[in-house]
Amino acid sequence: MNSFRIGVIGLGQRIAHVLAAMEEVGWPLDLAGYVDPAPVGLPILADAGIEPGRPYPDPAALLGDGPFDLVMIGSPNHLHYQHLKAAFAAGYPIFAEKPIVRTEAETLALARDLRQTTTPPLYIGLVMRSMPIVREVIARVDSGELGELVSVDATEHLGPEHGGYLARNWRRRQEWGGSYLLDKVCHDFDIFGRLAGARPAKVASFGGRSIFTPEQDARPKVYSDGAPAYALRDAGWSSANDAFHSDMDVTDHQIAMVEYESGARLSFHANSHVALQERRWYVAGTRGTLLADLVRNKLMVRGALDLKKPERMDFHERTDDNHNGADQAMARDLLATLTEGKAFPVTPYESMEAGLTVMAIDKAMTEGRVVDCAPMWAAYDAARAG
Numbered sequence: 001m002n003s004f005r006i007g008v009i010g011l012g013q014r015i016a017h018v019l020a021a022m023e024e025v026g027w028p029l030d031l032a033g034y035v036d037p038a039p040v041g042l043p044i045l046a047d048a049g050i051e052p053g054r055p056y057p058d059p060a061a062l063l064g065d066g067p068f069d070l071v072m073i074g075s076p077n078h079l080h081y082q083h084l085k086a087a088f089a090a091g092y093p094i095f096a097e098k099p100i101v102r103t104e105a106e107t108l109a110l111a112r113d114l115r116q117t118t119t120p121p122l123y124i125g126l127v128m129r130s131m132p133i134v135r136e137v138i139a140r141v142d143s144g145e146l147g148e149l150v151s152v153d154a155t156e157h158l159g160p161e162h163g164g165y166l167a168r169n170w171r172r173r174q175e176w177g178g179s180y181l182l183d184k185v186c187h188d189f190d191i192f193g194r195l196a197g198a199r200p201a202k203v204a205s206f207g208g209r210s211i212f213t214p215e216q217d218a219r220p221k222v223y224s225d226g227a228p229a230y231a232l233r234d235a236g237w238s239s240a241n242d243a244f245h246s247d248m249d250v251t252d253h254q255i256a257m258v259e260y261e262s263g264a265r266l267s268f269h270a271n272s273h274v275a276l277q278e279r280r281w282y283v284a285g286t287r288g289t290l291l292a293d294l295v296r297n298k299l300m301v302r303g304a305l306d307l308k309k310p311e312r313m314d315f316h317e318r319t320d321d322n323h324n325g326a327d328q329a330m331a332r333d334l335l336a337t338l339t340e341g342k343a344f345p346v347t348p349y350e351s352m353e354a355g356l357t358v359m360a361i362d363k364a365m366t367e368g369r370v371v372d373c374a375p376m377w378a379a380y381d382a383a384r385a386g
């Protein structure tokens, strides 16, 4: 297989991990270079034995030095749209990290851009789509085994170090990250929409900052074994020094409720400072129930009237980042797409719809009301139709 000439815009931790996973599953990589004012992914590439190529001053310089087999975008969320536009103009296939863009206006503009026949292929890193356990959840729901989807209860709870990192990294500011839920759980809302087979009709949400505040700073910052807390991770580009005294303006915990156009209903609970980590989807259908534990990578399913023990599946692979082998699976999916023409597991449209869903949830929280999503979908469909 010929090597893939790759250019990177935003060589942060994420793109470096994706490149390491690509190398691990056998991509023949030729990393030509990158654009990044402070590339925090360099040590990760060095650990993986990947040469980063040369630095370029800006996207135009990098993209002018083509051809590329793949342009990878891993910049902070507020830059995705402008970096996508530059890569569209260059015309090479693109892998871009989620969330695809940061605002509703950018989503509508992107929907219009994607109508151009000259737009190159675009693959979005909604990595959960590639996880074997998530594929199994989708297959079980699609098979009809659970009957009609009635209601879903889902969570994502992060440990104190992860929450502290979010409170210091660029994600702490709406202007850069969008929101806590947009950056962290657009993955989950992408899958929920896929399971429901429908778009949200109405959403409600409450959330705020009750953890990473100056008032909470009085507690000793040590773990029970004496190790320092909230101190372990380099918080990267435009970071703040202290998780409790930053200029954070996104939530650190949030709950949301969604009613889909199909009638399925969902509640979601996210917290960024828990002692018992969890990412769990409890999916109840008219004829059966499924429980997916995404942290432990285990699935349990049983028919509603079945008195036998539930069927249990253990997907075994566990990694500290809770991605549980998903990065490697996504790297294989992307290679199969580029070399064999196989469909990538998620489309740019599904990525935009997941983003818009979370943006509606955040609007409901900010405005303190139930948001009717119909006008948002009408605007999106109009943009897609040109």
Ligand SMILES: NC(=O)c1ccc[n+]([C@@H]2O[C@H](COP(=O)([O-])OP(=O)(O)OC[C@H]3O[C@@H](n4cnc5c(N)ncnc54)[C@H](O)[C@@H]3O)[C@@H](O)[C@H]2O)c1
Residues within 6 Å of the ligand: 009, 010, 011, 012, 013, 014, 015, 035, 036, 037, 038, 039, 040, 041, 074, 075, 076, 077, 079, 097, 098, 099, 125, 126, 127, 169, 170, 183, 235, 236, 237
């Ligand atoms: N799919 C996933 O599971 C997953 C996980 C983590 C992050 N992400 C996404 O990946 C993206 C990057 O996140 P991260 O965790 O790697 O953050 P990061 O802070 O580690 O990396 C961001 C990089 O962008 C660089 N950058 C800043 N301004 C730039 C500019 N003008 N041009 C080019 N580069 C610039 C920064 O210097 C930094 O190296 C985000 O969109 C995030 O949502 C996805």
